[in-house]
Structure formats: C-alpha cells, structure tokens
Amino acid sequence: xxxxxxxxxxxxxxxxxxxxxxxxxxxxxxxxxxxxxxxxxxxxxxxxxxxxxxxxxxxxxxxxxxxxxxxxxxxxxxxxxxxxxxxxxxxxxxxxxxxxxxxxxxxxxxxxxxxxxxxxxxxxxxxxxxxxxxxxxxxxxxxxxxxxxxxxxxxxxxxxxxxxxxxxxxxxxxxxxxxxxxxxxxxxxxxxxxxxxxxxxxxxxxxxxxxxxxxxxxxxxxxxxxxxxxxxxxxxxxxxxxxxxxxxxxxxxxxxxxxxxxxxxxxxxxxxxxxxxxxxxxxxxxxxxxxxxxxxxxxxxxxxxxxxxxxxxxxxxxxxxxxxxxxxxxxxxxxxxxxxxxxxxxxxxxxxxxxxxxxxxxxxxxxxxxxxxxxxxxxxxxxxxxxxxxxxxxxxxxxxxxxxxxxxxxxxxxxxxxxxxxxxxxxxxxxxxxxxxxxxxxxxxx
Numbered sequence: 001x002x003x004x005x006x007x008x009x010x011x012x013x014x015x016x017x018x019x020x021x022x023x024x025x026x027x028x029x030x031x032x033x034x035x036x037x038x039x040x041x042x043x044x045x046x047x048x049x050x051x052x053x054x055x056x057x058x059x060x061x062x063x064x065x066x067x068x069x070x071x072x073x074x075x076x077x078x079x080x081x082x083x084x085x086x087x088x089x090x091x092x093x094x095x096x097x098x099x100x101x102x103x104x105x106x107x108x109x110x111x112x113x114x115x116x117x118x119x120x121x122x123x124x125x126x127x128x129x130x131x132x133x134x135x136x137x138x139x140x141x142x143x144x145x146x147x148x149x150x151x152x153x154x155x156x157x158x159x160x161x162x163x164x165x166x167x168x169x170x171x172x173x174x175x176x177x178x179x180x181x182x183x184x185x186x187x188x189x190x191x192x193x194x195x196x197x198x199x200x201x202x203x204x205x206x207x208x209x210x211x212x213x214x215x216x217x218x219x220x221x222x223x224x225x226x227x228x229x230x231x232x233x234x235x236x237x238x239x240x241x242x243x244x245x246x247x248x249x250x251x252x253x254x255x256x257x258x259x260x261x262x263x264x265x266x267x268x269x270x271x272x273x274x275x276x277x278x279x280x281x282x283x284x285x286x287x288x289x290x291x292x293x294x295x296x297x298x299x300x301x302x303x304x305x306x307x308x309x310x311x312x313x314x315x316x317x318x319x320x321x322x323x324x325x326x327x328x329x330x331x332x333x334x335x336x337x338x339x340x341x342x343x344x345x346x347x348x349x350x351x352x353x354x355x356x357x358x359x360x361x362x363x364x365x366x367x368x369x370x371x372x373x374x375x376x377x378x379x380x381x382x383x384x385x386x387x388x389x390x391x392x393x394x395x396x397x398x399x400x401x402x403x404x405x406x407x408x409x410x411x412x413x414x415x416x417x418x419x420x421x422x423x424x425x426x427x428x429x430x431x432x433x434x435x436x437x438x439x440x441x442x443x444x445x446x
Contacts, residue, residue, distance in 0.1 A: 010105065049088075105243065259368070370423065
C-alpha cells in the first residue's frame with residue numbers, strides 16, 4: 001500500500017505518522033530532490049510550516065531535524081495556511097517546502113506535504129522515489145555542511161501583503177463572518193479581510209492544539225450559518241484546518257460550495273476576457289448543474305480525478321487558468337498554482353463589490369442537481385476496485401440514471417473511507433440509489 005495519498009502522507013499522529021517516519025521522509029526528500037538537480041550549485045533552503053494541531057510540534061521538530069541533518073537550511077514560518085507555505089517557497093526562491101497538516105481531517109490525524117521549487121506539489125513519480133528511499137544508508141554531512149534553522153518572523157506579513165495585492169477594489173461596506181476552524185487560518189484570515197476593508201467577525205479562531213476542525217470550519221457549517229444570520233452579515237467564509245479551501249454561506253443561509261464559486265468566477269472572468277480558452281477544470285465530483293451552467297454560457301468543462309493536484313496537472317498541460325473542486329479547493333493560476341481559501345474568498349468578495357450583487361444573486365444562474373454523498377467507514381477500501389458485484393451494481397445504477405443523473409463510487413485518497421455519490425434530477429431517486437449502493441459496499445468490503 002502506497003505511503004503517499006492524493007495529498008501527501010497522512011495518518012494518526014504518533015501511530016501511523018511517527019517522529020521517526022517524519023525524520024526519514026525529510027531525509028529521503030532532501031536526497032531525491034538533490035539528486036534530480038533541485039539543489040544544484042548552492043546550499044539548499046526549505047520552508048517549513050504547520051497547522052495548529054498539537055502533534056504538529058513534534059512532527060515539525062522531526063522534519064526540521066531530518067532536513068538539517070541532510071544539509072538543508074530550514075526557515076520555520078510557524079502556523080500558517082498550506083498555500084502560504086507554497087507562496088513562500090516561490091517568493092523566497094527556496095528549494096522545497098514542507099507543510100505539516102491533515103487539512104480537514106480530525107485532530108488526532110496529521111500529515112506531511114512536500115512542495116517543489118516554485119511552490120508546486122511534488123509529482124507522483126518524485127513521491128514514489130522518496131518512498132523508495134526511506135531508511136537507506138547515507139553519508140552524513142558534518143561541520144559547516146549541516147543545515148541551520150532560521151525563524152522567519154515576517155513570513156505571515158509577506159503572505160498577507162501578497163493576498164491583498166490580488167484585489168484591486170476595497171471591500172469596504174461588506175460584512176463578513178469567517179470561521180477559521182481553530183486552524184491555520186486563525187492568525188491570518190481575519191487580518192486579511194479587515195485590511196481589505198471588510199467588517200469582520202471571526203469565530204472558531206482560538207486554536208488550542210486540540211480543537212482544530214472540531215464542530216467548526218468547512219466540514220461543520222451550522223455555527224457559521226447561525227452567526228451570519230445573527231449579525232446580518234453579507235456572507236460567511238468557512239475554512240478548513242489548513243485553509244487551502246473555503247466554502248461560503250450567503251446572507252440567506254444558502255451554502256455556496258466550490259462548484260458555485262467556480263461558476264461565479266468563470267462567468268466573471270469570461271465577461272472580462274480573462275478565462276483562458278473559455279475553459280474551466282473540474283473533477284468527476286463536479287455537479288451536473290455546474291456542467292450545464294457552464295455549457296449554457298459556452299464554457300468548456302474539463303474533468304479530472306478527485307484531488308487538486310490532478311486539477312492543476314490538467315491546467316498546466318493546457319494552460320487553463322481556472323479550476324477546482326466542489327469541496328472548495330479553487331486554483332486561479334493568474335495568482336497561484338495551489339488552492340488558497342483566503343485568496344478565493346477575497347476574489348469572490350471583490351466580485352460582490354464590483355457587481356453590486358449579493359452572493360445569492362451571483363450564484364442564482366446555476367441550478368444544482370440534488371446530490372447524495374455517503375461516506376462509508378470501517379471497511380477494506382483497497383478491495384473496491386476488484387469487486388465485480390459492486391461494479392455491476394454501479395453499471396445498473398448508471399443505466400437507470402442515464403440522461404438524468406450519475407453515480408460515483410470511489411475510495412478516498414486521504415481517509416480510510418469509500419465515498420458513494422449519486423446525483424439525480426429528483427432527490428428521492430438519488431437517495432434510493434445511494435442507500436442501495438452504500439449497503440452493498442458495506443457488505444462486500446467488510
């Protein structure tokens with residue numbers, strides 16, 4: 001079973017993801033990147049950041065120990081969003097970046113993500129090389145050749161300045177509530193939105209190390225919906241633990257997911273002549289309502305496997321500049337090659353101000369198909385691809401939904417679950433088929 005998933009290495013901290021493994025991963029990454037030329041002719045430099053999980057402390061120490069023992073100078077930037085680490089790698093000319101985070105996963109989990117020079121995620125082939133080199137014998141540098149650790153106390157301010165440079169309009173007059181998930185956004189999102197001119201109310205913005213994603217953030221929207229109504233805000237912004245994505249809540253309580261966000265930005269960019277090749281990149285999870293909205297405006301939708309890395313690969317391959325996922329990962333290559341929840345929220349707020357339209361109005365030209373998503377735990381997800389019974393059931397469901405819906409059954413790349421997703425023109429039909437498939441998956445993969 002591969003160590004790397006769709007977004008780095010994840011697992012229960014101190015069980016699956018140990019300090020020893022973190023040290024070995026850092027050393028192997030340094031060796032692989034050095035040998036493929038990333039460090040050619042100079043002393044290597046790395047940016048290392050983390051989200052607010054308590055386990056991030058020992059994992060960061062382990063990663064820093066591994067990198068410096070391999071001769072890499074490490075710039076520690078503390079608790080910052082994942083996209084901040086990607087930005088800082090590019091901005092500083094660093095040779096690699098490491099983010100310690102399990103994103104939206106529960107607090108006991110943690111993860112390690114690597115970024116290459118320029119701030120892009122590592123290719124699958126490079127991750128495979130790193131995994132293959134774990135624990136190998138090596139010649140250790142000594143004396144002046146060991147790495148040093150530098151505290152980069154200005155990293156957050158440089159990231160905030162960069163975000164503010166991406167909008168050209170003051171957000172004065174907008175009232176926003178931001179749910180920081182008690183995670184990495186807590187120390188930057190409220191400041192960014194205030195500096196952009198908005199009136200900001202922050203909730204779940206007091207990390208303790210143990211409360212990240214706990215009944216808050218983009219996976220638990222109830223608190224945000226209530227707060228938006230209570231303070232009569234124009235919108236709510238919900239970040240996940242590492243703030244590489246966001247979901248929005250309109251003033252009337254409607255949830256605006258990644259498909260709606262892409263829909264708004266695509267139409268705005270199309271009207272401004274900024275949408276490269278009149279194309280948006282989505283995934284196999286993109287709602288049919290989004291696809292139809294794009295088609296009605298003459299916008300092409302390219303779809304990829306789930307995972308923002310695959311969205312980016314397609315964008316880079318064909319020079320598309322807008323893409324993302326229903327989950328709220330949105331990539332705007334005019335600004336960045338990674339999903340950034342703070343950047344996404346700023347861009348949507350700018351559209352609201354310049355168009356003088358509410359979030360609900362901007363989202364109203366897309367009619368979302370009813371969608372049922374069931375996450376099935378405590379099963380052997382690796383057996384999914386070999387089950388003919390499940391394959392036949394999916395085929396039968398697809399025939400039943402031909403022209404009016406679709407089915408997707410997939411193993412998560414970041415969690416030990418299988419997701420059953422069904423869309424249909426009627427909710428009851430979607431629920432019936434999704435429940436039937438979920439029951440079958442539980443029986444077959446138990």
